[in-house]
Amino acid sequence: xxxxxxxxxxxxxxxxxxxxxxxxWKSTLNRHQLVECGGxxxxxxxxxxxxxxxxxxxxxxHIRKHHxxxxxK
Ligand SMILES: [Zn+2]
Ligand SMILES: [Zn+2]
Numbered sequence: 001x002x003x004x005x006x007x008x009x010x011x012x013x014x015x016x017x018x019x020x021x022x023x024x025w026k027s028t029l030n031r032h033q034l035v036e037c038g039g040x041x042x043x044x045x046x047x048x049x050x051x052x053x054x055x056x057x058x059x060x061x062h063i064r065k066h067h068x069x070x071x072x073k
Pocket of ligand 1: 016017019020033037
């Protein structure tokens with residue numbers, strides 16, 4: 001019995017520290033972190049749950065949908 005070691009097939013992926021997405025190329029990961037994962041501008045965090053929106057309008061829609069009771073006075 002012998003351990004089989006396959007040379008060259010080690011797929012080493014680069015994973016994003018923030019969301020855990022994995023990428024094969026470091027340049028792709030860098031681009032993801034800059035463009036998709038934020039980093040440029042802070043996301044709009046919902047005050048009542050963990051939802052985060054990239055655009056303020058999206059957060060407003062989310063609040064209206066999921067936390068309508070917060071809007072009624
Ligand atoms: Zn990410
Ligand atoms: Zn929310």
